[in-house]
Amino acid sequence: MKKGKIIIVGATGVIGNAALERFVSSGWDVISVSRRKPECKSGSFKHISIDLTKKNECNKIFSSISDITHVLYTALFEKPGLILGWYEEDQMQTNLEMMQNIMEPISASNPGLKHVSFLQGTKAYGVHHHSISIPAKESRSRDDHENFYWFQEDYIKSLQKDSNWTWTIFRPQIVFGYSYGTAMNLIPIIGIYAAICNETKKPFSFPGRSDVILEAVDARLIAKACEWAAFNKESENQIFNITNGDVFTWGDVWSTISQSLNVSPGPDDQIQLSAWLPKQSKIWESIVDKYDLKKNKLSEMLGESHYYADFCFGHGVAENIKAALVSTIKLRQAGFHECIDTEEMFKELFNEFQERKILPKLN
Structure with a gap:
């Protein structure tokens, strides 16, 4: 017997794809929604391309x-170049309208709807505008800046009135997982750069x-939390920060990443990957042929994530960067205790990309 019927919106994204694998493997009846059909090695599911x-x-x-x-909404609209769009009203409005376009008919035609989960992030605390209080906590008042997070949150709360379903919002730190050609996943960017x-x-x-001291979160961990939230009383109408459970600096994990990719690390070097990587398309084509990889063009691999890499790597920032750390106490106290070692996450994800012939196993 199926646990329930869930629709995963944005199933080709880094979180959506991890959730698809999780819910299919856990015995749910799953519908994925995205413009192209996602990969899933865990079993069968229905797909709606739209x-x-x-x-x-x-x-x-x-x-x-x-x-x-159940609904898990992970869809995201980002503009070319990524970063500037975070501050623009039309990008925010598009993200709201996308959610409305699917949630209006689903809420109206599904009387058995029980729960809706969706995502925010540390931009909720204004990390893209200013340094944030450490640790950032869900209980603090809403940061005073325009953000599609607020548009979506206010919309869901309004839609929920006089309904029996509940909602949960997750605020992950830097998300890593299996996806490529997406807006914000550093794994393929680092792997391509290494190759x-x-x-x-x-x-x-x-x-x-x-x-810079940072926090990461494995998309597979978020997927587990989303399944936990689907039936847990403590998750109803709540917002939760979520991380792997440890902290890291790029300097301290770079040797582990280098070993995972079988390359020799060098001294730090300010390289603007958003400008440098797109110029390497011919070299990438030769790598694809040499290692018999799936025939993905470099542009198809990058998405907008090379711009995200510059942001997360602190490229071109001369002044000290204050750590942006969040508290995950609320989620633990609610009953979700899963964690993962960030260095082990890097090893596992790079291996998965290699096994699926997306990134090369370098000699």
Whole structure:
């Protein structure tokens, strides 16, 4: 017997894909929603290919489904170049409208709907505007800046009125997982950078500020938390920070990353990956042929994540960068205690990309 019927929106993204694997393998009836069909090695699922900005199409398709019990919304609209869009009203409005276009018909046509989970992040604390209090806590008042997080949160709370379903918001730190060609996943970016360095006999140098204290979260851990939240009373109408449970600096994990990718690390070197990587398409093509990888063009691999790499690596930032750390006490006290060692996460994820022939196993 299935645990429930969940619709995972944005299933090709880093969190959505991890959730797809988790819920399929855990015995759920799963519908994935994204423009292209996601990969899933865990079993079968139904897929709906759709552009969430098309309101009429969304209404037609999702009004015809009446047995959804859970929704996990991970879809995201980002502009080319990524970072500037975080501050622009039309990008925020598009993210709100995408959520509305699917949640309006689902909430209206699914009387058995029980729970909705969706994502925010540390931008909720204003990390892209200013340094934040350490540790950032969910109980603090809303940071005073424009953010599509607030648009979506206020919308879900309004939609929920007079309904029987509940919601949970997760605020992850830097997310790592299995996806490529997406807006914010550093694993393929680091792997491509390493492969090109190896091919061109260039040292695998960290391309930014390696001394900043950071937190990571494995997308598989978020997926576990989303399943936990689906039935847990303590998760109802709550916001939770989520991390792996440890901290790291790029300088301290770079040797582990280098070993995982079988490359020799070099001294730190300020390289703007958003400008440098797209120029390496011919070299990447030769790497794909040499190691018999899946025929993904470099642009198809990068998405907008090379811009995210510059941001997360602190490229070009001369002044000291204050750590942006969050408290996960609330989530632990609510009953979710899972964690993962960040260095082990890097090893496992790079290995997965190699086993799936997306990144090369370098000689």
